[in-house]
Amino acid sequence: MATEKPRGLYYADYLQLERLLSSQRLRSGADGPPAHDEMLFIIVHQAYELWFKQILWELDAVLATFRKASVPEEELGQAILRLGRIVEIQRVLIQQVDVLETMTPLDFLDFRDLLIPASGFQSVQFRLIENELGMRRADRLQILDAPYTSRLSAEDAARVEASEKEPSLFDLVEDWLERTPFLHFGDFDFWREYRRAVETMLAADRASIRGNPTLTEDEKTRQLAGVESTAQRFAELFEPEPGEPATAGGRHFSRRALQAALLIHLYRDEPILHLPFRLLAILADIERNFTTWRQRHAQMAMRMIGTRIGTGGTSGSEYLGRAAERHRVFADLSALASFFIPRSALPKLPAEVRSRMGFRFGAP
Numbered sequence: 001m002a003t004e005k006p007r008g009l010y011y012a013d014y015l016q017l018e019r020l021l022s023s024q025r026l027r028s029g030a031d032g033p034p035a036h037d038e039m040l041f042i043i044v045h046q047a048y049e050l051w052f053k054q055i056l057w058e059l060d061a062v063l064a065t066f067r068k069a070s071v072p073e074e075e076l077g078q079a080i081l082r083l084g085r086i087v088e089i090q091r092v093l094i095q096q097v098d099v100l101e102t103m104t105p106l107d108f109l110d111f112r113d114l115l116i117p118a119s120g121f122q123s124v125q126f127r128l129i130e131n132e133l134g135m136r137r138a139d140r141l142q143i144l145d146a147p148y149t150s151r152l153s154a155e156d157a158a159r160v161e162a163s164e165k166e167p168s169l170f171d172l173v174e175d176w177l178e179r180t181p182f183l184h185f186g187d188f189d190f191w192r193e194y195r196r197a198v199e200t201m202l203a204a205d206r207a208s209i210r211g212n213p214t215l216t217e218d219e220k221t222r223q224l225a226g227v228e229s230t231a232q233r234f235a236e237l238f239e240p241e242p243g244e245p246a247t248a249g250g251r252h253f254s255r256r257a258l259q260a261a262l263l264i265h266l267y268r269d270e271p272i273l274h275l276p277f278r279l280l281a282i283l284a285d286i287e288r289n290f291t292t293w294r295q296r297h298a299q300m301a302m303r304m305i306g307t308r309i310g311t312g313g314t315s316g317s318e319y320l321g322r323a324a325e326r327h328r329v330f331a332d333l334s335a336l337a338s339f340f341i342p343r344s345a346l347p348k349l350p351a352e353v354r355s356r357m358g359f360r361f362g363a364p
């Protein structure tokens with residue numbers, strides 16, 4: 001019988017499998033009957049924490065790129081690949097809920113009370129991800145008038161609080177957007193041209209409804225009211241009340257950053273704007289996936305514990321449902337489509353701007 005390990009690096013040593021695979025300690029079975037499904041419950045949570053670690057690994061690298069005074073073009077592509085990886089990991093995280101849901105509520109009840117007062121609410125890595133993305137304390141739901149860190153150990157709370165003080169991805173992307181050239185370029189003023197194009201588009205929409213012989217007067221009134229509500233949304237974009245956000249939910253970009261995000265989306269076919277467009281699209285994906293996970297997790301909590309309070313003491317699935325609506329960071333990016341106009345209606349870029357935006361190949 002072989003007792004010696006083969007020469008060289010050994011698989012189990014490299015992956016520290018002894019530690020990893022002896023880290024599942026069931027609480028059931030000690031003073032009462034063992035609960036078969038507790039193993040699944042622990043492993044699924046541990047798998048989540050491992051993926052959270054990988055997300056933070058990617059996020060930290062992306063933050064380092066965006067912390068630079070000006071983001072080097074070649075690093076932008078790398079940052080986009082890393083954020084794309086986060087999107088794929090999120091898909092796994094959402095799917096993993098299905099695995100945990102093979103446990104029935106009754107099987108969960110076999111060991112649930114042994115977990116009190118521990119809860120996913122105390123996941124430090126989850127809080128770090130939220131904060132690094134840009135969630136602010138003031139935007140969080142209040143739980144029993146206590147800060148969200150109140151259920152953490154002093155050491156964990158200090159780590160989470162420290163992450164609030166660092167510039168988040170939201171802050172850094174907002175700065176980067178504000179620095180975008182091309183909003184003003186010589187005589188070209190993107191915002192003025194875009195506003196004009198929107199007004200032309202809305203006027204054409206109204207005229208086409210009024211002149212449509214197939215519509216009854218009632219139908220015309222209804223459709224015109226629809227155009228007016230679109231016009232109202234645009235009006236808010238152009239002339240916001242002080243402090244009033246242009247889009248609903250979560251944090252909001254400064255006006256200048258929002259303008260730049262729109263410019264990037266509308267002119268994304270220009271080579272120089274293509275990578276910035278991919279970045280904004282991926283951030284919107286991350287936002288949507290985060291919300292999807294939150295909704296899925298809230299549904300799972302409802303299925304497992306109904307309307308009971310959570311082991312961490314919140315109102316349970318009711319809290320989780322509200323958090324899914326409220327705890328949002330890049331909501332502006334996912335709501336941007338309301339302000340798109342068709343390519344055919346886009347103001348033409350002056351030749352000089354286009355030439356600056358294009359890739360050129362020529363002798364050095």
Ligand code: HEM
Nearest residue numbers: 048119120121123126301304310311312313314316317323
């Ligand atoms: C049987 C399965 C699960 C149930 C019934 C459940 C239930 C809950 C409840 C009720 C809360 C609210 C806090 C509280 O009062 O405890 C919560 C929070 C949380 N849970 Fe779960 N959970 C389950 C599985 C998971 C899994 C697998 C993860 C993965 C890490 C997870 C991560 C979290 C996180 C991060 C929070 C904080 C969410 C926030 O504050 O927005 N949960 N969970």
